[in-house]
Amino acid sequence: MNITAYVVLSAILFTIGCVGVLTRRNAIVVFMCVELMLNASNLALVAFAKQHGNLDGQVAAFFVMVVAAAEVVVGLAIIMTIFRTRRSASVDDASLLKY
């Protein structure tokens, strides 16, 4: 089975996520881009698992999903709190912790 198309799609998704994280200011969008990158890697894991014919990659994908779910819970809570105190969801506004 040829997995080239899956891997290419995975790379495109990962790159979009990456660029989004680096360029967008809105914390929600940045968060979504992170999720996009996670899912891109999931796609790659599953594709390679299919090619090799074992379940290791798929198991790893499940773990990634579980971690992502937990991360969403924590991350959204942090974004909520920041928004409540600063009336802004921009990641550039939360820049107090520096030199």
Next chain:
Amino acid sequence: MFAFHEGGAVPVVDPTSADGVFSLLWLVIALPLAGAAILLIGGRLTDKWGHLLATLLPIGSFGIALAMFVGVLGRDDSDRQVSQHLYTWFETGHLNVGMDLLYDPLSALFLLLITGVGSLIHVYSIGYMAHDPRRRRFFAYLNLFLAAMLMLVLSENYLGLFLGWEGVGLASYLLIGFWQHKPSAAAAAKKAFVINRVGDMGLSLAIMLFFITFGSTSFTVISAGAGDASDTTVTILGLLLLLGACGKSAQFPLQAWLLDAMEGPTPVSALIHAATMVTAGVYLIVRSNFIFELAPHAQTVVVVVAVISILWGAWIGCAKDDIKKALAGSTMSQIGYMMLGAGLGVAGYAFAIFHLLTHGFFKANMFLGAGSVMHGMDDDVDMRHYGAVRKAMPVTYLTFAMGYLAIIGFPGFSGFWSKDKIIETALADNWIVGLCALLGAGVTGFYMTRLMLLTFFTEKRWEKDVHPHESPSVMTVPLIVLAALSVLGGVMLAGDWIVDFLSPVTGVAPHEDPPIPALAVTVIAVAVVAVGVALAWFLVGKRDVPREAPQDVSWVTKAGRNEVYGNLINDTLVVNPGRHLTTALMATDKYAVDGTLTGGPVAIGAVASVARRLQNGYVRSYAFSVLAGGLIVLLALLVVNAA
């Protein structure tokens, strides 16, 4: 009679242990020490009666000293050295230092001088310091001084002597700077202390060398073993002891502190800086005769130092207008005579001590007289503001005149006998030294006559609002006693008593016929003094004395006013190079040492202050760092795998 070195003329110290009245020896030191302790610890509680207690205690010491003196007179020559072991001071390794006291003819005479003149000056101070708010402290320091000075002359070893030596240095420092609100007094105290440190270094090195060479610092051990030490060692010891003596006795080249020391109250100048402490150097040399007799080179240096000091001090005395500083120059010169006697060896030791005693009487007398004049003249010390004081202060004038006649060596007075003997011995030893001593005697006649004329004769030059008056009897009685001693001090020479009395310590000089008959020397000396006196009469007494010191004077006078440039010499040779050295050392420490040590941390700090800019607080830039890091790892893996 008494024991001698092998081949030497100097007897060894071989005391018997104390009994009878001599067992009170420790009390002589303890009484004034207790006085100092009570007054200093008791504080304001003792303000009302402290000065009376402090005066009674030295009188008590004097009583004991007198009883012991009578006791020692009743003994044989061989039995006149008594020692008392109080306790072991400290014991470490091979060094065992006892707190031992030695009472012999030499310390007997010193004991009488210190406690006797000391008591008189305490009495005088009751009047002189009556209105000083810190009177109690003054008397406490005076008692401390007496205790230290008595320790100095009574100790049986060099370490105990050093204890007293440093103690009198401390008391001298405290008393010169007694009026500490005056910056000049504080500076003078510091100067005296620092210059004395140079001498003290010599003495402490000598003590270390004593321990290395003889394994002990006791006079008994050292005097017995001195003959076995090498010539070089005894010469070095002699020179080190001389350095110590020069510091304490204000002899060339460590003389610069004595004139500044006149910043202290006048009783201090009389007791410490004329009669007793400054003569400690002479005591040290006479006490160490068992070293100096074996070190002829060191003795020569003593004589040279003494002659320079005689003329140097006399020169200063001629030019100073400050009455106390003129007397201080004279003190330096007279101590020069004592040092000269001490440097002449067995023939001169007794005369050095004789002159020391008579000088103690007449110089204390004149200093106290000067204090009495100052007391009446509103503390003015400039003799150009005096003149004709004799009418206002007859007792001070008459007593001062006795001191004056004694110091110039007027026939019959105490100074005549003592100075004449030293000049005679010097002439017999070396005619150049003898002539210098004669010249010094002439100059003494000049400057003392000048001082006398400016103060008590000539027309009055004091301001209208100054009303000179005679001092209270508590001040004049000590003056009268000291004046009597100045006149009669020569009795000690009757039948060569003092020479015989001191012979258990100083040894007996072989009898030699002098090259010039003694009577001729006496006549010449009196003639030279008469020339000095006449010169002063024509230069000072016959002329008008300006109230302000004239500035268009010869270089001789200028040099004398500047203390023969002693301070300039010290500044050029020692103080300024020392300052430059300190500055250089501080710069080295700051830039080289500190620079090396702090350079590393400073460089790291500088790098960090640049690097911390990376922590800019933007999440996105951190994310970019993570990405870039990941990419680098990836590329590195590819490169490694491709290779």
